[in-house]
Amino acid sequence: MNIANQVLSQLRALVRNQPASPPLQPTCYWQTDIHSHLLPGVDDGVTSLEDALTCLKQLSAWGIQRVITTPHVSQDWHPNTQASLLAGQTMLRDVVAEHQIPITIDVAAEYLLDDLFLDLLRADQLLSFGQQKYVLFETGWAAAPRFVNEIIFHLLAQGYQPLLAHPERYTYYHTDLKPLAELRKAGCLFQLNWGSMTGRYGRRVQAQAHRLLTNKWVDFMGSDMHRTADLDLFGKLITSADYQLLQQQPLRNQELTTT
Ligand SMILES: [Fe+2]
Numbered sequence: 001m002n003i004a005n006q007v008l009s010q011l012r013a014l015v016r017n018q019p020a021s022p023p024l025q026p027t028c029y030w031q032t033d034i035h036s037h038l039l040p041g042v043d044d045g046v047t048s049l050e051d052a053l054t055c056l057k058q059l060s061a062w063g064i065q066r067v068i069t070t071p072h073v074s075q076d077w078h079p080n081t082q083a084s085l086l087a088g089q090t091m092l093r094d095v096v097a098e099h100q101i102p103i104t105i106d107v108a109a110e111y112l113l114d115d116l117f118l119d120l121l122r123a124d125q126l127l128s129f130g131q132q133k134y135v136l137f138e139t140g141w142a143a144a145p146r147f148v149n150e151i152i153f154h155l156l157a158q159g160y161q162p163l164l165a166h167p168e169r170y171t172y173y174h175t176d177l178k179p180l181a182e183l184r185k186a187g188c189l190f191q192l193n194w195g196s197m198t199g200r201y202g203r204r205v206q207a208q209a210h211r212l213l214t215n216k217w218v219d220f221m222g223s224d225m226h227r228t229a230d231l232d233l234f235g236k237l238i239t240s241a242d243y244q245l246l247q248q249q250p251l252r253n254q255e256l257t258t259t
Helices: 003-017 049-061 082-098 115-122 148-157 178-186 194-198 203-214 228-238 243-247
Strands: 066-069 104-107 110-112 134-138 161-165 189-193 220-222
Touching: 049 082, 049 228, 082 104, 110 115, 115 148, 148 161, 148 178, 178 189, 189 194, 189 203, 194 203, 194 228, 203 243
Parallel strands: 066 104, 110 134, 134 161, 161 189, 189 220
Antiparallel strands: none
8 A cells, every 4th residue: 555545544544533523503693583473373474383383493493592573463464463462472482481492482563554553553552672662564565655754753753663674575666775765764774584685585676685785774684484484594595695795784683682
């Protein structure tokens, strides 16, 4: 055996004697997820407790320590009440504790800006989260919302911090960033969906996500997880082209891990 073969043989022996390394588990550098639909049966999110637990276990494995899940609240499709959502919070907390998943559960909401929302705002019955009293809201898909700046004004006046869910997904903002710039100027913050950076919602949404990231307009990341099929999102997110840009955002997710 020549010297080269001897070295190779010794290297092989060394490698054989090494303990097998565990496969690398991708981890999330923020520990709180603020947008998901994991209360079973209350909206278009998970339909069973089993699926909710599957999602929560995987989120925990990625390093998420707190999930603020946000069922839809809208007058026509999901008229969930504060009382029913808080009852769901108690139930989900109990089940998570029973299954020993190391994750803190809170329930807030993703509000559609409709008449029900205005009633809840007037009655001061919105479900918010964090010390800043963040209120997550979405706008309709068909047309740009009217009076959104006025609603932001009223939210701020009542001590809430308005937070627009997935601004990159609204097609009516794709051709002109000015309305989004005005929302930010009015005091509204933005939450980007994990899936938008992976192309889950198409190239135009991915391109808009890129523009928001370039402008450093991303205040929060959110999984917007609806079902177990969304569990492939995270792997795609951390290998997405804009992941480095994401790491440059001043994300506020972290401030919620302990408050
Ligand atoms: Fe959502």
